[in-house]
Amino acid sequence: MVGAERNLPYDRTAVSKGLMSGSDTIDEIGLAFPGELDDLDLILGHTAVSLDVERRRVTLDDGTALGFEVLFIATGSAAVWPASIPHLQGVHTLRTADDSMALCADLSDAKRVVVVGGGFIGAEVAAGIKSADVDVTMIVAGTVPLERALGREFGEEWAGVHREHGIDVRCGEYVASLSAEFDRVSAVVLSDGTSIDADVVVLGIGARPVTDWLHGSGLTLSDGVVCDENLMAAPGIYAIGDVAKWPHPKFGQLLRVEHWTNAHEQGTAAARHYLGVGGPFENVPYVWTDQFGYRIQVYGKTTAADLIHRVPSANPSVPRIVLYGSGSRLMAALGVDDPRSLLPLRRLIAQPDSWEHALSLVGS
Structure with a gap:
């Protein structure tokens, strides 16, 4: 495992939350401890600078060349x-x-x-x-x-x-x-x-996918690494997380999703496909944010919507639920402090003729 940061893997959701405020430390948000990673060769504090697909080799910034049978590209995105x-x-x-x-x-x-x-x-x-x-x-x-x-x-x-x-x-x-x-x-x-x-x-x-090091590799790059429905960019080469752009079976278009849960789920899906036990990746994108004591949760793809339905809450200036639809389909659902209402809506997202069903669930 090669990583540009010197820190061991950590929960990135804390970057704009507890770690920024000082209520969490880097040790407290760690996802793994040194002893748990003894079976891995960890190369931290170095970046990949080139990929040779034919020779199955990744070159690092210090000149180290790493051969591979299978490669998972998880270079994420960088701030603009x-x-x-x-x-x-x-x-x-x-x-x-x-x-x-x-x-x-x-x-x-x-x-x-x-x-x-x-x-x-x-x-x-x-x-x-x-x-x-x-x-x-x-x-x-x-x-x-x-x-x-x-x-x-x-x-x-x-x-x-x-x-x-x-x-x-x-x-x-x-x-x-x-x-x-x-x-x-x-x-x-x-x-x-x-x-x-x-x-x-x-x-x-904003952020941009980290693909500079892949120019000239032969992989298809277009606002990310373009993959198939199984997250494969080439035989034995997968892209996951912010950097991956794949055809979503439910939404019918190429998506690149910059959310923590997407990266987590794609990592599991790509590994399962490599092991021969996984299929096309078709999750429902999910993001949440905590602000001023409110929790906003969003499932689906809001930017595909041409219909919006707002359900008010007890506070007239803050909605309880917002539905986003296109044609006869529910494309996304937003909830403010109402996770219970979102769960049945999540199952409807991108399903045929789901818009009217969603309206019946939330009322007005």
Whole structure:
């Protein structure tokens, strides 16, 4: 097992949660301990730089060449850092445990934080930081937070939740430049010329699959490693997790899913297929986020929807259930603090004629 990080495998969901806040340590979120991995040859702190499919060989950054019979590519994704944003002290991305611990250390003295990006990471980080006595501004290039992932209506409602908790949400703006004092960020300058003072800036504007090292390998690359329905990119070569793009049997299109549960399930599915006991991978994508005491859970593919049905909760500004459909099919279901209602909906997702059935389950 080759890994770019020096840490042993750990629960990545904690990166934007307990590890960032300091309530968890890297040891507490570990998925394996040294003694449990004695049967593996671990090469940590090194990256793969090339793949020779014909010779069945992976070359590492130190020149080491590793031969293989079967290869599992799980290189994940890397945070996007725009070329226009300088690398200053106090400016962070959040993908790894080291990123999270560095941000946690910087936040200990911060009073003014700017989060750039209104997707899952940006919204979750902003909510987590605001739980301390810190002024937080969230910059959203789109119309509302979470619009691309969950739709405009839900995004408008969730922007209201953030504002109710004291976050300054700025939509329709992007970062034009950063100001600095002694190589440390001091302010964020927006596209409209507004300057926002900042001790810490967190960039949460997206991720890209780590496939640079595979150029010239002969594998098909298109926003990830293109695989078949069994997650095979070539005979004896599998891709799993954020980097894998495969034809989903239920949704009928190529998908690349950047969720922790997807990576976990694909790892198991690819190993089972290699052992001759697995079939096509057709899970229902799942993601959750905890913000301000709410838990948002989402099953399915929301971006395929042209129908949206909202079921209110006791709090009129926060829905209990949101259904996303296309034609006669339920494509996704979102729940806020209502896991019981989501379970029967999960079984309907991407099934024929499931939209009306889903409506009957949730009522109005």
